Amino acid sequence: MAVNRAAVVDQNFTATVSALEMGPRRVDLDSAVREGSGLSARRAIGLFESMVGSRHLDFEARTLKAKNESFYTIGSAGHEGNAAVAAASRPTDMAFLHYRSGGFFGERARQVPGTTPLFDVLRSLTAAADEPIAGGRHKVFGSKLLQIPPQTSTIASHLPKAVGAAFTLERMKRLGLPGELPGDAIILCTFGDASANHSTACGAFNSAALATHQNLPCPVLFVCEDNGIGISTRTPQGWIATRFGHFPGLRYFGGDGLDIADAFDAATAAVDWVREHRKPALLHLRVIRLLGHAGSDVEQSYRDLEEIEALEARDPLLGAARLLVEGGWMSPAEVIGLYEELRARVAALGAEASRRPKLMDPDVVIAPLAPYDVEAVAAEVARPADAEARRAFWGGKLPEDDRPRHMAVQINRALGDLLVKHPEMMLFGEDVARKGGVYNVTSELSHRAGVGRVFNSHLDEQAILGLAIGAAHLGMLPFPEIQYLAYLHNAIDQLRGEACSLQFFSQGQFANPMVVRIAGLAYQKGFGGHFHNDNAVAALRDIPGLVIATPSNGEDAVGMLRTCAALARSQGRVTVFLEPIALYMTKDLHEDRDGGWSFAYPPPGSAVPLGRARTWTEGADLTLLTYANGLYMSLRVAKRLEALGHSIRVVDLRWLAPLPIDDIVAAALATGKALVVDECRVTGGIAEPVLAALALHAPTVQVARVAGLDTYIPLGGAANVVLVQEPDIERAALALLEKK
Ligand SMILES: Cc1ncc(C[n+]2csc(CCOP(=O)(O)OP(=O)(O)O)c2C)c(N)n1
Numbered sequence: 001m002a003v004n005r006a007a008v009v010d011q012n013f014t015a016t017v018s019a020l021e022m023g024p025r026r027v028d029l030d031s032a033v034r035e036g037s038g039l040s041a042r043r044a045i046g047l048f049e050s051m052v053g054s055r056h057l058d059f060e061a062r063t064l065k066a067k068n069e070s071f072y073t074i075g076s077a078g079h080e081g082n083a084a085v086a087a088a089s090r091p092t093d094m095a096f097l098h099y100r101s102g103g104f105f106g107e108r109a110r111q112v113p114g115t116t117p118l119f120d121v122l123r124s125l126t127a128a129a130d131e132p133i134a135g136g137r138h139k140v141f142g143s144k145l146l147q148i149p150p151q152t153s154t155i156a157s158h159l160p161k162a163v164g165a166a167f168t169l170e171r172m173k174r175l176g177l178p179g180e181l182p183g184d185a186i187i188l189c190t191f192g193d194a195s196a197n198h199s200t201a202c203g204a205f206n207s208a209a210l211a212t213h214q215n216l217p218c219p220v221l222f223v224c225e226d227n228g229i230g231i232s233t234r235t236p237q238g239w240i241a242t243r244f245g246h247f248p249g250l251r252y253f254g255g256d257g258l259d260i261a262d263a264f265d266a267a268t269a270a271v272d273w274v275r276e277h278r279k280p281a282l283l284h285l286r287v288i289r290l291l292g293h294a295g296s297d298v299e300q301s302y303r304d305l306e307e308i309e310a311l312e313a314r315d316p317l318l319g320a321a322r323l324l325v326e327g328g329w330m331s332p333a334e335v336i337g338l339y340e341e342l343r344a345r346v347a348a349l350g351a352e353a354s355r356r357p358k359l360m361d362p363d364v365v366i367a368p369l370a371p372y373d374v375e376a377v378a379a380e381v382a383r384p385a386d387a388e389a390r391r392a393f394w395g396g397k398l399p400e401d402d403r404p405r406h407m408a409v410q411i412n413r414a415l416g417d418l419l420v421k422h423p424e425m426m427l428f429g430e431d432v433a434r435k436g437g438v439y440n441v442t443s444e445l446s447h448r449a450g451v452g453r454v455f456n457s458h459l460d461e462q463a464i465l466g467l468a469i470g471a472a473h474l475g476m477l478p479f480p481e482i483q484y485l486a487y488l489h490n491a492i493d494q495l496r497g498e499a500c501s502l503q504f505f506s507q508g509q510f511a512n513p514m515v516v517r518i519a520g521l522a523y524q525k526g527f528g529g530h531f532h533n534d535n536a537v538a539a540l541r542d543i544p545g546l547v548i549a550t551p552s553n554g555e556d557a558v559g560m561l562r563t564c565a566a567l568a569r570s571q572g573r574v575t576v577f578l579e580p581i582a583l584y585m586t587k588d589l590h591e592d593r594d595g596g597w598s599f600a601y602p603p604p605g606s607a608v609p610l611g612r613a614r615t616w617t618e619g620a621d622l623t624l625l626t627y628a629n630g631l632y633m634s635l636r637v638a639k640r641l642e643a644l645g646h647s648i649r650v651v652d653l654r655w656l657a658p659l660p661i662d663d664i665v666a667a668a669l670a671t672g673k674a675l676v677v678d679e680c681r682v683t684g685g686i687a688e689p690v691l692a693a694l695a696l697h698a699p700t701v702q703v704a705r706v707a708g709l710d711t712y713i714p715l716g717g718a719a720n721v722v723l724v725q726e727p728d729i730e731r732a733a734l735a736l737l738e739k740k
C-alpha cells in the first residue's frame with residue numbers, strides 16, 4: 001500500500017518544529033519579522049495561522065474523503081505562501097483564484113470580520129447545501145464579501161475576465177460611472193505554472209500587455225504559483241522566469257513562496273506597483289506541491305521517493321515556523337499548540353459540515369442557473385430612457401418617425417436606444433467602431449455614444465468575451481460582438497464554462513449579464529464558404545441557461561434585443577443574439593420592391609417576450625415551424641401553397657432557447673400537421689428538440705422536417721445543395737398535406 005504522504009508531512013511538521021531552537025524571546029510584534037523585510041511579526045503570525053488553517057483543510061479533505069464525506073482533494077499544500085498575496089492586497093481587490101489558493105482565501109477572510117473561511121471551505125468540500133458561495137454545487141473558493149468570485153476547474157479560463165475587469169475598472173472611472181470597488185482597487189488572479197502556457201492565459205497576458213502599449217490602464221496582477229509541475233508534467237526549469245522576466249508591457253516580480261517574508265515583500269512590491277501605475281504585472285511565486293496533484297494521484301508513479309522527500313523537507317509551513325521560532329516570536333510549543341488547535345477546530349467543523357444537508361431537489365439545484373422573473377423583466381423593458389438624451393443621441397430624428405427599414409438599420413437603432421438607456425452599456429468587438437461592423441450594423445454608434453463605450457477590440461474572441469465577463473462583474477452591461485458564428489468556437493468556453501456558470505456556482509451572488517451579438521447563419525449571396533455561412537448551433541444549445549435569440553426581421557429584432565438587455569440587467573442572464581446575416585439588408589418578401597421585409601421601428605417600451613413564438617399566418621391545413629431565414633423562405637412558400645388552395649400556418653419560433661414549446665404544440669395541434677423548417681443542421685439543429693416536443697406533447701400530429709445536411713458549407717452554388725431551399729420546403733409541405 002502506498003505510504004500516506006499527508007501523514008508523513010503532518011508528522012514531519014511536528015517533529016521538526018519540536019526540535020527547533022527558539023531565539024531570544026521577542027514581544028515587539030510590530031517589528032519586522034526579519035531585518036529588511038516589510039513583514040511585521042504580528043502579521044507573520046497571522047499569515048502563519050492562515051497557512052496552517054489551509055493545511056489542515058487539506059488533511060481533513062482526505063480524512064473526510066476516506067469516509068466518503070468529501071468530494072474533492074485537490075489542495076493547497078506547499079502553496080500556502082500565497083497567503084502573503086492576500087496580506088499584501090485588500091479585500092476590495094477583486095481576486096480570481098487558483099484551486100490552490102487556500103492560504104490566500106483564509107488570509108483575506110482574516111481581514112474581514114465575521115467571516116468563517118474554515119467552515120466555508122469544509123462545507124464546500126462536503127457539498128453542503130448551506131455552503132455560502134456555491135451552495136454545494138462545486139468546490140470553489142468564493143465569497144461576495146471578500147470579492148472572490150468562484151472559479152471553475154478549467155485552468156486559465158479566468159485570466160481573460162481578470163484582464164477584462166481590470167480594464168473596466170479604469171474605463172468606468174473615465175465614463176464617470178460609480179462602481180462597487182474603490183477607485184484604486186486592482187484585480188488579482190492566481191494560476192499555476194503549467195496553466196501559464198495555456199493559450200487562454202497567453203491571450204490574457206497579451207491583452208494586458210497590449211493595453212499597456214496603448215496607454216490604456218489595466219491594473220491586473222497575474223500571480224503565477226510555480227510549483228514546477230502540472231499533474232505529472234514538469235515545467236522546464238526556469239521557464240516561467242525566462243518567459244515573463246522580460247515580457248514587454250508586463251512588469252515582472254519574483255518571490256519565494258516558501259519564505260513568507262520574501263513572499264510578502266515581493267507581493268507588496270507587485271501589488272503596490274500595479275495599484276500606483278495602473279498597469280499589469282506578473283508575480284512569480286516559487287512554491288512546491290505537496291501531497292501530489294490530488295488525493296487520488298499516486299505521485300510516486302512519476303516522481304521518485306527521494307524527490308518527494310526532498311520537497312517535503314522544504315514545506316513552507318516549516319519555513320514559516322522556523323522564522324517565527326528562531327526569531328524569538330513564538331516557541332515551538334506555541335507553534336505546535338496553534339497547529340493542534342487548528343487541527344481540532346477543523347476536525348470539529350469538518351464533522352459539522354458533513355452533517356449539513358445536501359442538495360437533493362433538482363429544482364433547487366438548477367434554481368440559480370437561469371432566473372426569470374417575468375414582471376421584473378417587463379418592468380425593465382418599460383423603464384424609459386431620458387427623452388432629452390434620446391433626442392440628442394439621434395440628432396432630433398427619432399427612429400420611430402422614419403419609414404419602414406431593413407433589419408440591419410433597426411438593430412442599429414435598438415442598440416443606440418439601449419446605449420442611451422444604459423449609461424453602463426459598452427459595445428465592443430472586431431471592427432464595430434468606425435467601420436460599424438462588417439455589415440454596418442453598428443455604424444455611427446461609436447460616434448454617437450463615444451469611443452469609450454463603443455470600441456474596437458483586438459482580434460481575440462476569448463479576450464472579447466473575457467472583457468464582457470470582467471466588465472459585467474463590475475456592474476457594466478456589455479454587448480460584445482463576435483464577427484461570425486464560426487469564430488465563436490475558439491472562445492466558446494468563455495461562454496459555456498465561465499459566463500453561463502457564474503450564477504449557478506455563486507447562487508446569483510455574482511452575475512455577468514451580457515448580450516453577445518453574433519452575425520451568423522447561412523444563405524449569404526455572393527459571399528460564401530463555411531466560415532461566413534455557419535449554421536451549426538448545437539454547441540450553443542448545449543450551454544445550460546444560455547438564451548439564444550434568432551430574429552428574422554427588423555421589428556422582432558428590436559423587441560427581442562430589448563428583452564435580452566432587460567434579462568441581462570434584471571436577471572443577470574447571458575444571451576447569444578444570433579443575427580441572420582442574409583436577412584440584414586433584405587427589404588422585400590415576395591417580389592422586388594414590395595417592401596415586405598421592411599418594418600417600422602417599434603417605439604421604446606415595447607418588446608418581444610422571452611420564449612414566445614410569432615404566428616405569421618393562421619392557416620388550418622399545415623403548420624410550418626421555423627425561424628430566421630427559414631421563416632422568410634416559409635412565408636414565400638406558404639404564399640405559393642395558398643395559391644394552390646392550401647391553408648398554411650407559419651410560425652416563427654424566434655427563440656432557440658428557451659424554445660416556445662407551448663406555442664409550438666398549440667400551433668401543431670391547430671392543423672394536425674407540422675413541418676419543421678430548420679435551416680441549421682440535421683444533427684444538433686432545432687428540428688430535433690421541436691420534434692421531440694411534438695412527440696411528447698402532441699403525438700397525434702403528423703410531422704416532417706427539412707434541415708441542412710451535416711456538412712461544412714461549401715463555396716458558391718454548391719451551398720444551395722446542402723442547405724434547405726424553398727423547393728425543398730414546398731415538396732415536403734405538399735407531401736405532408738397529401739398524407740392521410
Ligand atoms: C483547460 C484544462 N485542461 C486540463 C485540465 C486538467 N488539469 C487540471 S489541473 C492541471 C495541471 C495544472 O498545472 P498547474 O497550472 O501547474 O497548476 P498546479 O496544479 O500545479 O498548481 C490539468 C492539466 C483543466 N483543469 N483545464
Ligand SMILES: [Mg+2]
Pocket residue numbers: 192193194225226227228229230231
Ligand atoms: Mg504547477
